[in-house]
Amino acid sequence: MNKGVDGSALYDRLIVERARSPLFSGRLEQPDITGEGKNPLCGDKTRVELTLDQDHISLVRHHTRGCAICQAAADLMAERITGLKPAEAQTLSRQFSAMLVAADVTSASDGGTEQPFALGPLEAFAPLQAHRARIRCAELPWVALKEALSHVDV
């Protein structure tokens, strides 16, 4: 057996840090929209709260009980979607999912012509491609986001 645990390929330092010390966890006083995600298989849960400033997502907080992947995914999602328009956040969500299953970004979109966004730090989750069963952990916050955004006209 080697001495270090071979997790670094999967658990990027960023993931471990955000899981341990999230920057966007908590609750908003007056969210405009909220959504929840639950994974009955493992009991993981996340609640996402947003405020909208005109047509932009201005503030995001999440309240997550789950594994490191799920925690970090919620926190990095919150960071990444702040400032985006709801429709842009949805596009990003599709691209994130496409990355996780290693699919072509455009093939996962509706029209095939939507503008690609930089996934940026979200790319930390790419190694999940080799761990299919964990993909839903990373997607759970995005499920919650989708529910939240279903309350606004995109």
Added chain:
Amino acid sequence: MNKGVDGSALYDRLIVERARSPLFSGRLEQPDITGEGKNPLCGDKTRVELTLDQDHISLVRHHTRGCAICQAAADLMAERITGLKPAEAQTLSRQFSAMLVAADVTSASDGGTEQPFALGPLEAFAPLQAHRARIRCAELPWVALKEALSHVDV
């Protein structure tokens, strides 16, 4: 392919003849006891009718719808048990079954000490040992006999 059908090992000439031209088929005017055997799996049926003279089986007739094995078994049974006491017929029945499964005759009996009878022509059925699924065809008349004898004190 060889020219003759390889059935002789199994279908003794005696079996074929008795199936074609049974000597004991028919009905008795006034049977003392009767019994029926049915094999729901193949629809085979046999009815056995007996008269008892004092404590001996004096007359036997069978009415059989079934395969050659079953027909011949009924006819040869009728022949063989004529003149036996009911208890003797039952012993013979056990010995016949034991032969079919190639078991030790005494191990199939109740006490292990009963007197062995000569199976005689009934030994024509011995090759069924290699055709387990057909054993019940040969046993069906004996099932009917058992039912008939259940009406008398042995």
Added chain:
Amino acid sequence: MSATVEKRPAHQLDSAAIRQQFPILSQQVHDRPLVFLDSAASAQKPNAVIDCMADTMRTQYANIHRGLHWMSERTTEAYEGVRDVVAAFLNAPSREEIVFTRNSTEAINLVAHSFGALLKPGQAVVISEMEHHANLVPWQMLRDRAGIELRIAPITDEGDLDLDALRDLLADGQVALVAVTHMSNVLGSVTPARQIADMAHEAGAQVLFDGSQFVVHRKTDVQALGADFYTFTGHKLYGPTGIGVLWARKALLDAMPPFMGGGDMISTVTFERSTWAHVPHKFEAGTPAIIETIALGAAIAWIEQIGMEAVAAHEAELTTYALNRLADVPGLRVVGAPHDRGGVISFVMDDVHPHDIATLLDRNGIAVRAGHHCAEPLMRRLGLTATARASFGVYTIPSEIDALAETLVRIRNFFV
């Protein structure tokens, strides 16, 4: 015999190559080469299936769905991948409509239980006179449990479904389901599924086809057939035992309550109340037949590589050939003369009981089935208690049919 072989028309299958993939076909029975004409009861298995099962157990096996580790993920992928394979095989609209069961029998019982739970007393289920017990007894049990009516669609003397009579049975609009075979395991009759489906739908009924025999012989397209439920069984399709398939329209599966309870079919469980997983998982309680499902995928991939069209052509030729050869056997009568026949032929012979036929064929290495073929009411309708049945698979060759016909002649001579 070789002269006879020459006479047969050419077909696309490379029989010799196919036979080599079935190790059992080189076995001897009673010191004769095995001539296996009992594929309708269960087909033999090609190396592709045997090796798939062994390889799975040797290199990539663990319990599925709930595992996060490599072996479990890979096995889950292999298992779930077969849903796609089966969906494509049946041309089902969605993989989620594929439910894995033990066999066709369980698939039909599942429908009788779970679709049956939606029926109200007074509603009716129609089956036909030529059903296998698997598509009869479950409906009887439902009738006795739930107070529905069971109606029997008659067949013609040729062995075809009597469509006029079926129309009459549907006329009062009380029928909730028509459940009929897509191909009879006794008569070989292929039923006009599309017509039946249209008639059923017009009368407001759903339709279930028991495809246990059909899928083996021809291309199946549940959408083109207009089916609502379709069932088949892996072991007749060159796959392993212990695995069968129910296909049903998603809306029906969604509406139906689960059949069995346990692991994998739930969403959440408390002592007070449980909620069910989405279809198809709602209907797959407990550890499924993982290895067998994966091997069913291998069986389907294998047969599709040969091509269902080639299989159908091969078997149609064999069947025609066999009907001709059997016509020459004195005293032999083929049972039924359906419009459209798959590779199954039942017959009786004057003065020789089907059991004796089967046993004597067996002594000569030839395996056929004899009995009521799990279709007692059909036997009664035909005025018989049993038939002998020869059935053909992708590995059957004309010389085997020659052997059958020639041996039957000798058997008759032996008895008459």
Added chain:
Amino acid sequence: MSATVEKRPAHQLDSAAIRQQFPILSQQVHDRPLVFLDSAASAQKPNAVIDCMADTMRTQYANIHRGLHWMSERTTEAYEGVRDVVAAFLNAPSREEIVFTRNSTEAINLVAHSFGALLKPGQAVVISEMEHHANLVPWQMLRDRAGIELRIAPITDEGDLDLDALRDLLADGQVALVAVTHMSNVLGSVTPARQIADMAHEAGAQVLFDGSQFVVHRKTDVQALGADFYTFTGHKLYGPTGIGVLWARKALLDAMPPFMGGGDMISTVTFERSTWAHVPHKFEAGTPAIIETIALGAAIAWIEQIGMEAVAAHEAELTTYALNRLADVPGLRVVGAPHDRGGVISFVMDDVHPHDIATLLDRNGIAVRAGHHCAEPLMRRLGLTATARASFGVYTIPSEIDALAETLVRIRNFFV
């Protein structure tokens, strides 16, 4: 690590020889040798089982029971022979009491359906707080269908069945059945079956033991246990998937109506009415998992050749060894401390979610399970949503437990 190995007490199993019979154990996962600690979910298969399945399909296969030909007769003999093997394995009084099912889940559903059909509204079934969903959901479904009451026997904080509480639940004489696990798949607790059976019988109830976990680890004797029903599943016992066993006292089986309808389970069929075959066939509708049943026989023969006493001793030692090793992992807490534990250990680790544990162990080649283990109500009772679980089989060796413990330490360091 080798130093650690020396410390372990000697046991009778030749682990090296046993491991060589499991080809999968020489596989690599993520470039590491596979350390398979997930046998409680499903065990790996020895060559004896793999070869048995392949050989059956290669040399001796046909559908059973209704066939008169050689292949069918031989296959029937092999299949029916396994009933004797299983009866001996469980020390059942009669081979006719052995019913083959798909798995333990189906076996329990069969009892819930068919024994359940004999119960009257107001009667009760008792299960425990630590049941697998397989022994919970079927009873919930029965409750909701038939108006019986479902009572839950609590467990102690250690994870043992609370016998005093059970006695209270039985006191009113309304309980028809006590259905409890013989060994928990989460806590490893072995339940005092004989005591439970005596209590149940005194109160006029029957008793069912879910032996899915137990039979793998220790000698099972249904007569000594006083059981009325006993279930287990082949794939955990080194056998194939798709095959499980229900044992029940013959009088009970005789009284119970059938579960599914179809071929092989009938005596006679008319459209009006069918009559049932004798037990056990009454409960085996359709073509059974023939190949898998035969291979279950091979699995049992294989494990009995090692000897259940040796297996039990091996696993007891491993479990003790593992509990000691895990005690040294900082932040790790073993869940439950039952009086009597089989080779299953659930644990949690401060600040590290069980899913992350499982994934990181997997990256290091080590397969454990994480989640609710199909025992959600038990998780709730324990105040957890998930645990990680290591479980041991006959092929598990101490160095694998060393690898587990050492890697867990590194995982903790990685996160904390």
